[in-house]
Amino acid sequence: MSPLSPNSFDRTACFRVLVVDLAARRGDVVILDGRDQVMGGSGLAALLYQKYGLPGEPAFHPGQPLIFAIGPLTGAFPLMSKTVCGFKSPYVENYAESHAGGRSALSLRFAGYDALVITGRAAAPAAVVLGSRTLQVVDVHYLWGADIFTAGKLLRKIVPGNSGHRSILRIGPAGENRQAYACINVDTYRHFGRLGAGAVMGAKNLKGVVIHGDADLPFPENKNYTKLFADIHSKATATDMMEKYHNLGTPVNVLPLNELKSLPWRNLQATADPDAGKISGEEFADKLLMSNAACSGCPVGCIHVGMLREMFSDKHRFYIRQVPYDHEPNFACGSMLGVTDPKEILALIDAADRQGLDAISAGVALAWATEAMQKGLVTPETALTTLAFGEPEGYKTALYHLGHMTNDFYAALGRGAGYAAAQYGGGDFACVLGQEMAGYATGETYFVSQTIGFRHSHLDTGAYSFDQKNKDQDIEATLKFLLDDERERVLLNNLVSCLFARGVYKPALIAEALDCLGFSTLAHTLDETSETVRNLRWKLKIQTGFDPATTRIPKRFSEIVTWKGAVDADYMERLRTAYAQKIIALAGENAPAAGT
Amino acid sequence: MKVHRAARMERCIGCHACSLACARLVHKTISWNASGIRIKSSGGVTSGYQAVLCLACDPPPCAAACPTGAMTPRKSGGGVLHKRSVCIRCGKCAAACPVGAIALDDQQAPYVCIHCGRCIEFCPHGCLELFDAEEKRPLCQEACHVPPVAE
Ligand code: SF4
Ligand code: SF4
Ligand code: SF4
Numbered sequence: 190m191s192p193l194s195p196n197s198f199d200r201t202a203c204f205r206v207l208v209v210d211l212a213a214r215r216g217d218v219v220i221l222d223g224r225d226q227v228m229g230g231s232g233l234a235a236l237l238y239q240k241y242g243l244p245g246e247p248a249f250h251p252g253q254p255l256i257f258a259i260g261p262l263t264g265a266f267p268l269m270s271k272t273v274c275g276f277k278s279p280y281v282e283n284y285a286e287s288h289a290g291g292r293s294a295l296s297l298r299f300a301g302y303d304a305l306v307i308t309g310r311a312a313a314p315a316a317v318v319l320g321s322r323t324l325q326v327v328d329v330h331y332l333w334g335a336d337i338f339t340a341g342k343l344l345r346k347i348v349p350g351n352s353g354h355r356s357i358l359r360i361g362p363a364g365e366n367r368q369a370y371a372c373i374n375v376d377t378y379r380h381f382g383r384l385g386a387g388a389v390m391g392a393k394n395l396k397g398v399v400i401h402g403d404a405d406l407p408f409p410e411n412k413n414y415t416k417l418f419a420d421i422h423s424k425a426t427a428t429d430m431m432e433k434y435h436n437l438g439t440p441v442n443v444l445p446l447n448e449l450k451s452l453p454w455r456n457l458q459a460t461a462d463p464d465a466g467k468i469s470g471e472e473f474a475d476k477l478l479m480s481n482a483a484c485s486g487c488p489v490g491c492i493h494v495g496m497l498r499e500m501f502s503d504k505h506r507f508y509i510r511q512v513p514y515d516h517e518p519n520f521a522c523g524s525m526l527g528v529t530d531p532k533e534i535l536a537l538i539d540a541a542d543r544q545g546l547d548a549i550s551a552g553v554a555l556a557w558a559t560e561a562m563q564k565g566l567v568t569p570e571t572a573l574t575t576l577a578f579g580e581p582e583g584y585k586t587a588l589y590h591l592g593h594m595t596n597d598f599y600a601a602l603g604r605g606a607g608y609a610a611a612q613y614g615g616g617d618f619a620c621v622l623g624q625e626m627a628g629y630a631t632g633e634t635y636f637v638s639q640t641i642g643f644r645h646s647h648l649d650t651g652a653y654s655f656d657q658k659n660k661d662q663d664i665e666a667t668l669k670f671l672l673d674d675e676r677e678r679v680l681l682n683n684l685v686s687c688l689f690a691r692g693v694y695k696p697a698l699i700a701e702a703l704d705c706l707g708f709s710t711l712a713h714t715l716d717e718t719s720e721t722v723r724n725l726r727w728k729l730k731i732q733t734g735f736d737p738a739t740t741r742i743p744k745r746f747s748e749i750v751t752w753k754g755a756v757d758a759d760y761m762e763r764l765r766t767a768y769a770q771k772i773i774a775l776a777g778e779n780a781p782a783a784g785t
Numbered sequence: 786m787k788v789h790r791a792a793r794m795e796r797c798i799g800c801h802a803c804s805l806a807c808a809r810l811v812h813k814t815i816s817w818n819a820s821g822i823r824i825k826s827s828g829g830v831t832s833g834y835q836a837v838l839c840l841a842c843d844p845p846p847c848a849a850a851c852p853t854g855a856m857t858p859r860k861s862g863g864g865v866l867h868k869r870s871v872c873i874r875c876g877k878c879a880a881a882c883p884v885g886a887i888a889l890d891d892q893q894a895p896y897v898c899i900h901c902g903r904c905i906e907f908c909p910h911g912c913l914e915l916f917d918a919e920e921k922r923p924l925c926q927e928a929c930h931v932p933p934v935a936e
Contacts, residue, residue, distance in 0.1 A: 265815055267802070295801070299817055322891075341829060353799075353825040353834070354817045377830050405808070405890070406815035415809060422802070426909045482830060483800035488909040490798035511831045 200224075201261075201707045204233055204303040207324070208241070209317055211393055212251070212309035214326040216319075225710045225718075229260035230685035231286060232722035233304050234275030235729055238284055241306055244733045248279035248385070249367060249392040251310035257297060258305075260684035261708050262699075263486075264298035264406055265414075267422050268690040270484035272297060272375075273682065278384040279392075280369040280605060280624055283733040284726070285384040286644050288685065290484030291376030292402070296356035299402030311394040318348050320355075320401030332396045336543045337361040337374045340397060348399045358398040361545025364391040366594040368603035370550035370624070374542065378482055378492050378513040382547040383646060384624060411705045421702070424693050426488045434491040434689045435481060439516035440470030442628075443524075449657060449752040451631040453520060455527045455578045456556035457620050460630045460749050464529045473514060473531050480511075487687060497535045512539045517647075520628030521552025525620075526559065527578030540585045544592025550605070551591060553625030555584055557606035561615045571598045607743075617744035631656035632751045633761040634667055640740045641768050643675070643726055648688055650674040660753050662760045664767050672771060679726075680719040727776035737769035786862030787915040789900045790922055791822070791836035796910040799824060799834045803904040803913060810903045812896060818888050821898030822913075836912070839864055839886040839898035840924060847897070850881035856895070862918025864900050 198205060198220050209216040227236050234256045241254040256275035263269045272293040278285035297305060301321045311326065314333040318325040329347065332340055340359040348355075356376055363371035364387030371387030372380045381387070390396075408414075446452040447465035454462045466472070473495060483490035497510040512535040522528065522537035541548035559576040561567040569575045573595065574586040590599045601609040606619040620626045622636055623645025629635055635652040642649030650671050659667075678688065686694055694702075696715050704712040711718060731737075742765065747758035807820040817823065823837045843863030848856045855872035856865050865878075874893035879885075888896045902915040916922040 295817070345829060352827045353801075353823065402817055404816075405819050408809075408813045408815060418809065422907060480833075481798050483798040485799070485801050486805065488800045488802045488907070490800055490909065492798075 201709075204229070205301065206237065206304045206306060207302050207319060208306040208308065209319075209324070209326070210309040211307060211311040211315060211317070211326060211395060214311075216324050224261070224708070225714070227722050227725065228683040228711055228718045229263075229303060230258055230273045231275075231679060231682035231726065232718065233258040233260075233683075234273045234286060235284075235722060235725045237304055237306055238275050238277075238729055239725070241308060242277065242284070242729070242733075244277075244284075244729070246277075248277040248282055248389060251393065252308060253277050253389065255307045255386065255389050255393065255395075256304060257293070258685070259294045259297050259303060260686070261706065261711065262684055262686070262702055263294050265409065265706055266418060266702050267425050268487050268489065268687045268693065269684055270294050270487040270687050271685040273685050274373065274381040274386045276386050276389045277733055278369075278386075279367065279388045280385045281645070281735065283731075283735040284729040286682075286726075287372075287381040287383050287386050288648075288682070289373070289375045289379045289381045290487070290687065291379035292354075292356040292485040293358065293375050293379075293400065294685065295485040296354070296400035296402035298406070299354070299404055300400055301404050305398075305400070307393065307395065307398070310392065314394050314396050316344065316348070316397040316399060317395065318399045318401070320351070321404030323401060329396050333365060334362060335396075337545050338377070338543060341374070341377055344397045344399060351401045351403055354402045356400045356402070358400075359396060359545075360387040360390045361543060362592040363545040363603070364388055365396075366592070366603070367391045368546065368591060368594060369605055369608075370547040370554075370603070371545050372547040374545060378494065379484065380542075380547065382549065383644065387545050409706050411707070414705050417702060417705055421693065421698070422488060425690065435489050437470035437474050438491055438493040438514075440473050440493075440514065440519055442516050443469045443519070444471075446629065446631075449631070451629060451653075451657070451751055452524055453620070453626065453628060453630045454524045456525065456560045456618060457626075457630060457745050457749060458560070460751060462524065465524070467529045468519065468523050468531055468534065473519070477514075477531055477535060482513075484687070489687075489689065491689060495531075495535045497532060497539060499532075499536070510535075510539050512536075512542070514538060517628050518548040518552070521549040521556075521625075522584075525552055525556045525628070526581075526584060528581050528584070529579070530581070533581040537581060537584055537588065540588040544588055546588065546591055549627060550625040551588060553620050554591075554602050554606040554609070555587055557610065557615065557619045558587070558602060560618050561610070561613060564615065566614045567598065571596075573598075619743055620745060621743060622746070623740065629653035630749060630751065632753055633662075633756060633764055634659075634671070636742055636746050636756075637761060637765045637768055638671060640742055640765065641737050641772060643730060648678070650678065656751070656753075662757065664764055667764060668767055668771055671768060676716075676719050676723055679723045680715055683718065683722055724775050727772055731773070731776045737772045738766070740765065740769065786859060786918040787900055787902060788841045788862055788864065788918045788922065789822075789838065789898055789902060789905075790914055790916055790924065791838050791912060792914045792922075793910070793912045794834060794836055797824065797834040797836070797912045798910060799826060799830060800909065802907040802909065803836075806904045806907040807898075811899065811901065819890060819896050820888070821896060822904055823888060837885055839882075839900070840884055841900060841918065846881045846883065847878040847887060850877040852877060856897075859900070865897060866899060867895055867897055869894070
């Protein structure tokens with residue numbers, strides 16, 4: 190834990206990035222300009238993709254970079270607890286981002302880097318180990334094939350030391366088999382979940398990354414630092430601002446969403462169901478919640494870990510599994526599959542986690558497969574099991590086959606429900622909005638937002654809550670909301686703050702914190718940097734093949750009823766077209782000069 | 786004299802707010818390691834968290850091992866004080882501590898809890914507590930129902 194030499198470079202002006210070439214088994218430490226233009230996090234990842242990415246090559250090209258970036262406040266203030274992963278997505282074949290917490294952000298900070306870039310392909314399955322005075326590419330061919338939990342346990346043994354102060358990223362069979370929604374598991378309970386970062390790791394022959402957070406940061410010179418820290422810390426813990434995240438957690442949404450006819454059931458054949466009470470946040474908390482955990486540097490502790498106790502022999506032999514849950518995986522492995530026993534939902538999340546699959550995408554893809562089987566498009570012989578809503582055993586089997594890509598059907602389904610539907614039929618009911626939908630069937634704004642939004646995520650904007658508050662069809666007002674909200678979120682993504690902290694980190698407070706650490710230019714240019722990064726991200730996404738104009742929303746989304754009544758397909762299409770034009774304009778305008 | 790006890794670690798969520806607070810407020814650095822308290826999760830996060838912390842031995846073997854008098858017993862109640870100015874960074878104190886409570890940085894400078902309690906207010910779950918040394922509180926955790934100190 191040497192203090193990182195404060196004089197070797199100016200952190201407030203530059204980034205310090207480790208670029209590891211797996212083929213060469215070595216790395217370069219690169220000092221990069223551009224801090225005042227892109228701030229960090231999301232902006233830094235985009236800047237690095239611009240520098241190291243191969244926009245015209247496929248996602249699995251060995252030269253494509255896999256980027257992990259953190260922000261200027263990471264480690265120095267509470268809730269700056271996330272890492273951005275930037276990569277070309279094998280799911281959509283364009284530039285994408287996924288965010289995760291765990292210990293990844295603080296480990297990278299204390300290892301002394303603003304970002305880690307991994308390029309090339311290892312000759313044999315490898316793990317990258319880094320710290321403030323360590324860089325190794327270790328041969329771990331014997332770990333290939335191991336599930337997420339076994340890989341984690343063995344990596345802790347293979348790379349000992351720094352317990353509690355290191356982050357372990359790894360992939361499971363799904364990533365090794367390059368399934369397009371394979372995730373990267375971070376410290377067991379968190380994930381770079383969406384759009385296939387795990388498959389990119391698999392294509393690189395990279396089983397794991399161990400980041401030792403083993404150095405110290407220089408103490409800020411500003412006398413206000415400890416007071417500002419204490420103020421923010423107490424805001425995040427003492428007030429009720431965060432209550433909903435650490436009490437029931439995001440599953441608190443289930444009952445209100447169901448009440449509003451906005452909870453997807455059985456492949457979105459319905460938006461409400463009398464059984465919602467069985468899978469409410471209250472049920473999970475009362476019956477299964479066993480502990481809470483936190484990302485490092487976050488005193489809120491929103492990670493909800495449920496206990497799954499299952500008898501594996503009739504002689505009363507049990508095993509116990511600890512399974513993290515949240516609204517999105519609960520919806521995908523629960524209501525979307527018609528599964529209403531919380532224990533079985535945990536078992537399905539566990540099965541998806543174990544394979545290293547994104548639980549949201551996998552659940553929604555299986556919901557399509559179930560309806561396809563109901564309609565005779567897919568047979569039990571093809572799926573190697575019977576898929577039926579409400580019956581978890583078939584889904585457990587299917588998750589194994591998805592991870593292992595057992596046959597052509599699972600190879601197709603592993604590329605997404607939309608891709609599988611193109612082979613087997615049933616495109617109208619594939620619940621894909623850019624990627625498999627998240628758990629909010631709130632209406633037109635949300636469907637358009639997830640389809641076109643940068644991450645195809647419910648977190649690109651607050652469209653799901655906009656839908657819940659606005660009944661009128663006002664395209665201009667909706668576009669204004671979407672664009673303004675995106676820019677505000679880009680600021681938090683540059684930091685990379687937990688988005689749950691958006692009630693605490695208002696722009697004035699962010700400016701104060703930046704100023705306190707010496708980022709004085711950034712403190713005065715929050716809007717400009719957010720706009721620059723927003724445009725840079727869109728430019729990259731479009732340059733790598735995304736065309737907002739040609740996106741489409743499958744028919745199922747206009748066949749449903751929400752609290753506003755039937756979804757208006759015509760309005761939704763007009764909103765989609767108008768939003769697409771705005772995005773194309775953003776990418777064209779203001780073409781960023783950052784770092785170039 | 787007060788003694789710091791990680792009395793209720795079953796409640797710990799692994800946020801590291803305590804160790805970051807000690808590093809910041811006591812040692813004037815931003816660090817996971819340069820701190821009197823360090824949160825470990827040997828066996829991974831599913832096995833829960835453990836605080837690595839000075840147990841306030843009385844008499845303290847770390848001080849006995851120190852050849853220069855840099856590590857000295859506190860006046861009463863156990864535990865030690867570390868004087869940076871006379872420390873020759875031999876690392877003997879850390880080697881002598883039976884519970885690994887003294888962290889050495891790569892210059893071999895030791896970091897140990899001084900039982901000041903400044904980390905405690907940052908713990909969101911009330912895992913940590915200062916007790917009167919005379920009470921001779923055992924190390925037990927919540928599982929054996931250590932009652933909270935009366936206000
Ligand atoms: S540092 Fe270790 S040896 Fe010294 S008093 Fe504390 S627990 Fe005992
Ligand atoms: S009691 Fe003081 S010295 Fe000990 S860990 Fe807490 S803040 Fe650090
Ligand atoms: S502050 Fe409390 S909850 Fe957080 S790591 Fe320390 S002991 Fe655990």
